[in-house]
Amino acid sequence: DQQVKQNSPSLSVQEGRISILNCDYTNSMFDYFLWYKKYPAEGPTFLISISSIKDKNEDGRFTVFLNKSAKHLSLHIVPSQPGDSAVYFCAAFQGGSQGNLIFGKGTKLSVKP
């Protein structure tokens, strides 16, 4: 049973416009969320994170929003650039004594010039 879900396998956006990637989770015990970005033939790289005590975290062109009541988070990229084309994974921190992450299946973003 998937605890972190990314229901859109792909998203295509025009350069300069906003990209919105969505993620839902089912476990209300999760209190820390991350987005990773992955290019082909490379490992995932950390992009941005958010704690459940916040509803927004911003880093340059990237903003993550968290709606705890809806168990939903989203990643906004503004403005989108062709170099942002990659697979984006949403992840939740397992917590407790474990440090592992629980990942969604990813959304492939294509930013067209």
Next chain:
Amino acid sequence: DSGVTQTPKHLITATGQRVTLRCSPRSGDLSVYWYQQSLDQGLQFLIQYYNGEERAKGNILERFSAQQFPDLHSELNLSSLELGDSALYFCASSVEASRRDDTQYFGPGTRLTVL
């Protein structure tokens, strides 16, 4: 470059065989994680080691085992391989064992193909 190295990059083997995947964490990182990414799947957590000790287990099959050595490098052993074991295997490392803001850095992965 994340600082995490994995060897080999590609591995092709036959069903029933055994392989070993190797990971060297970033300098100073004590925690190593193994994740499996099958086709169209997200990364599935397999196992975590911290400073040589097993810390957490995820969806790791009994045919799979891992260890972390005194120099902190880790090996993932996969035996009695099946076609369904074909996947990308990622290693990640972090400084501590379970701190939420402790970034996990991923290696480039080992692509395993079982024929």
